Amino acid sequence: MSTSGTPRRPTIMEVARLAGVSHQTVSRYLRSEGGLKESTRERVGAAVRELGYRPNLIARSMRTRRTGRLAVLLPGLGSFSPDRMLVGAIAAARAAGFAVEVQSVDGGSGARAERVLELADSGQVEGILSLAPVVHEGDRMPAGEVPVVVCAGYDDQMRGIGELADGSVVADLVAGLAAVGHRRFLHVSGSLRFASARGRKETFLRTVERLGLESHGVVDGDWSAESGRDAVRSLAEDSGVTAVIAANDVVAAGVVRGALERGWGVPDDLSVTGWDNNPVGAYLSPALTTVDVDRERLGRDAMERLVASVRGAEPALSDGPLNRIVWRESTGPVPPRSR
Amino acid sequence: MSTSGTPRRPTIMEVARLAGVSHQTVSRYLRSEGGLKESTRERVGAAVRELGYRPNLIARSMRTRRTGRLAVLLPGLGSFSPDRMLVGAIAAARAAGFAVEVQSVDGGSGARAERVLELADSGQVEGILSLAPVVHEGDRMPAGEVPVVVCAGYDDQMRGIGELADGSVVADLVAGLAAVGHRRFLHVSGSLRFASARGRKETFLRTVERLGLESHGVVDGDWSAESGRDAVRSLAEDSGVTAVIAANDVVAAGVVRGALERGWGVPDDLSVTGWDNNPVGAYLSPALTTVDVDRERLGRDAMERLVASVRGAEPALSDGPLNRIVWRESTGPVPPRSR
DNA sequence: CCACAAAAAGTGAACGTTCACTATTTCTCC
DNA sequence: GGAGAAATAGTGAACGTTCACTTTTTGTGG
Numbered sequence: 246m247s248t249s250g251t252p253r254r255p256t257i258m259e260v261a262r263l264a265g266v267s268h269q270t271v272s273r274y275l276r277s278e279g280g281l282k283e284s285t286r287e288r289v290g291a292a293v294r295e296l297g298y299r300p301n302l303i304a305r306s307m308r309t310r311r312t313g314r315l316a317v318l319l320p321g322l323g324s325f326s327p328d329r330m331l332v333g334a335i336a337a338a339r340a341a342g343f344a345v346e347v348q349s350v351d352g353g354s355g356a357r358a359e360r361v362l363e364l365a366d367s368g369q370v371e372g373i374l375s376l377a378p379v380v381h382e383g384d385r386m387p388a389g390e391v392p393v394v395v396c397a398g399y400d401d402q403m404r405g406i407g408e409l410a411d412g413s414v415v416a417d418l419v420a421g422l423a424a425v426g427h428r429r430f431l432h433v434s435g436s437l438r439f440a441s442a443r444g445r446k447e448t449f450l451r452t453v454e455r456l457g458l459e460s461h462g463v464v465d466g467d468w469s470a471e472s473g474r475d476a477v478r479s480l481a482e483d484s485g486v487t488a489v490i491a492a493n494d495v496v497a498a499g500v501v502r503g504a505l506e507r508g509w510g511v512p513d514d515l516s517v518t519g520w521d522n523n524p525v526g527a528y529l530s531p532a533l534t535t536v537d538v539d540r541e542r543l544g545r546d547a548m549e550r551l552v553a554s555v556r557g558a559e560p561a562l563s564d565g566p567l568n569r570i571v572w573r574e575s576t577g578p579v580p581p582r583s584r
Numbered sequence: 585m586s587t588s589g590t591p592r593r594p595t596i597m598e599v600a601r602l603a604g605v606s607h608q609t610v611s612r613y614l615r616s617e618g619g620l621k622e623s624t625r626e627r628v629g630a631a632v633r634e635l636g637y638r639p640n641l642i643a644r645s646m647r648t649r650r651t652g653r654l655a656v657l658l659p660g661l662g663s664f665s666p667d668r669m670l671v672g673a674i675a676a677a678r679a680a681g682f683a684v685e686v687q688s689v690d691g692g693s694g695a696r697a698e699r700v701l702e703l704a705d706s707g708q709v710e711g712i713l714s715l716a717p718v719v720h721e722g723d724r725m726p727a728g729e730v731p732v733v734v735c736a737g738y739d740d741q742m743r744g745i746g747e748l749a750d751g752s753v754v755a756d757l758v759a760g761l762a763a764v765g766h767r768r769f770l771h772v773s774g775s776l777r778f779a780s781a782r783g784r785k786e787t788f789l790r791t792v793e794r795l796g797l798e799s800h801g802v803v804d805g806d807w808s809a810e811s812g813r814d815a816v817r818s819l820a821e822d823s824g825v826t827a828v829i830a831a832n833d834v835v836a837a838g839v840v841r842g843a844l845e846r847g848w849g850v851p852d853d854l855s856v857t858g859w860d861n862n863p864v865g866a867y868l869s870p871a872l873t874t875v876d877v878d879r880e881r882l883g884r885d886a887m888e889r890l891v892a893s894v895r896g897a898e899p900a901l902s903d904g905p906l907n908r909i910v911w912r913e914s915t916g917p918v919p920p921r922s923r
Numbered sequence: 924c925c926a927c928a929a930a931a932a933g934t935g936a937a938c939g940t941t942c943a944c945t946a947t948t949t950c951t952c953c
Numbered sequence: 954g955g956a957g958a959a960a961t962a963g964t965g966a967a968c969g970t971t972c973a974c975t976t977t978t979t980g981t982g983g
Contacts, residue, residue: 269963308968328667346686529868621932643969
């Protein structure tokens with residue numbers, strides 16, 4: 246316990262005095278700018294350590310007009326759960342030397358657009374990453390200064406990462422089922438306000454066409470189990486559908502339930518796939534075939550794009566598989582007599 | 585598009601000039617400090633609007649030595665998923681006028697303790713909320729200046745909120761099962777580094793004792809399905825256990841699986857309860873009895889404690905039920921012949 | 924109408940750093 | 954060893970706000 250009231254933190258000036266140099270030299274030392282004689286560097290370093298000096302980042306921000314802070318926007322409500330993505334995004338930001346300010350915005354993509362503008366305008370952050378859709382009305386785009394990256398959003402910016410990667414796996418899913426005889430498919434999509442939902446839907450349709458299969462169509466859902474259950478309920482008895490690609494595991498759980506309620510066996514009469522690898526899905530009966538997504542990497546990649554954009558550089562995106570199909574019991578060969 | 589390069593933002597000085605007052609008067613206006621003549625207030629307001637002036641919060645921070653920012657620490661890895669809590673915490677912080685900086689820390693509680701110290705020391709945040717355990721080695725507690733609240737942590741600070749509330753529901757769960765005849769219970773806990781896991785365990789033991797029931801003991805798990813499955817596997821044939829309280833839904837799914845594998849019916853031979861209300865749990869067979877937790881409120885309450893602590897006030901915590909038992913198919917009356 | 928108090932407004936410095944210069948020291952080469 | 958260049962170090966101002974005062978204006982009672 247020190248005896249004085251508040252033990253004011255030492256400043257660059259005090260370090261300079263102790264080291265016997267000018268404050269500017271200390272400043273250079275702190276920015277590790279080079280151009281310091283070895284002996285000087287050591288003296289300053291010793292002074293810094295002796296005083297326990299730590300730079301005042303706010304004062305620095307004030308002078309440099311850079312905050313070293315990026316904002317991440319989270320959807321406030323709803324089933325979309327960005328946890329792992331957030332962790333990945335934060336890790337990437339930290340690795341790049343940025344702090345992350347997180348905001349969560351209730352309401353739809355319009356509300357988020359408002360917040361994006363507000364943030365861009367505040368001068369508090371150097372870039373903005375939104376993990377949910379953002380729609381800008383008319384010309385009210387954010388001022389040119391602050392880059393914005395939207396993940397799972399309307400913007401096309403993520404197309405190179407999320408959508409295509411997503412897509413290829415939907416294609417694999419369909420192809421894998423086709424390989425065991427399935428010909429007629431149904432897709433229950435997620436909320437189409439999400440790029441991920443749109444991407445999966447489009448890829449589904451493209452793949453079915455490309456492989457010469459039949460689509461019984463797409464039911465536009467909302468990521469809920471109920472939407473999956475309803476989709477199966479409203480299927481005609483003679484629809485001929487033998488495989489359902491659900492938007493995620495929760496929807497798939499609803500599809501399975503709906504099928505069982507109609508007396509259809511899964512996978513004996515109907516194969517069902519999910520998405521997300523919800524740990525509980527492995528314990529459904531039948532255990533759910535699903536897609537394990539490296540959400541952390543998804544967030545990391547998005548953040549890397551943002552950082553690159555802030556710095557005016559090219560993003561260095563990671564490679565390797567982002568999604569991995571986990572085949573389990575809810576999928577199987579097509580039934581002998583197609584229903 | 586303006587013709588100049590960067591359209592520097594207007595400062596308080598320019599507002600003052602336009603309004604024909606001193607910069608100090610503008611400053612007073614901005615802080616809505618009162619003591620301004622109505623006519624003056626209007627003139628300044630008009631100038632602010634005309635210039636589109638927005639205060640430079642960094643400059644303000646520099647002078648006031650307050651950042652208006654709180655930090656939230658997230659566990660980097662592991663099954664613990666703080667998403668809804670984070671959303672709640674952020675909402676509460678925003679309502680109180682604070683921005684939130686989120687950090688995620690890989691590694692154990694020791695690593696988090698390091699980060700807490702680093703943050704407390706940085707002068708960048710006025711308070712720290714950790715959503716995962718933090719253990720301080722020896723005397724290296726954070727400097728007195730910056731309040732720290734640990735949610736789901738070793739600290740006793742949350743006891744009034746999380747643990748007791750949790751506890752009461754475990755008691756209800758056990759009592760509910762006892763009411764339909766169960767006498768001998770097993771608890772599969774979560775990782776005991778989490779206060780929530782410890783709280784549920786303690787309450788389980790206390791309740792069993794209080795109601796004059798029998799505990800077959802507690803298996804210390806790690807929130808994983810495997811730990812639940814193992815717990816059931818290693819149960820003696822004649823253990824007499826008819827009800828298992830699992831730490832969460834994933835563990836419960838493992839317990840159910842383990843029971844079915846041994847040929848025990850759920851709930852005919854064994855009742856199983858989970859925790860978290862994982863949406864997929866409703867579609868397990870049997871559908872999982874679980875506890876629906878208002879995680880958002882959990883986060884909000886924790887943040888409210890932090891804000892109160894920063895301001896030296898008493899926290900205004902919300903009331904109403906935090907947890908709600910959802911009875912489903914995985915629980916039922918005790919089997920006629922107790923195994 | 925004046926003395927005095929209270930209210931309103933103004934003045935200059937300070938917060939802790941970096942920027943844009945200038946001054947000094949050190950090195951290199953003939 | 955000395956001129957010139959390069960490396961190193963120093964000086965003062967500036968970033969945009971609020972703090973701690975001081976000055977001016979307005980209001981009040983005798």
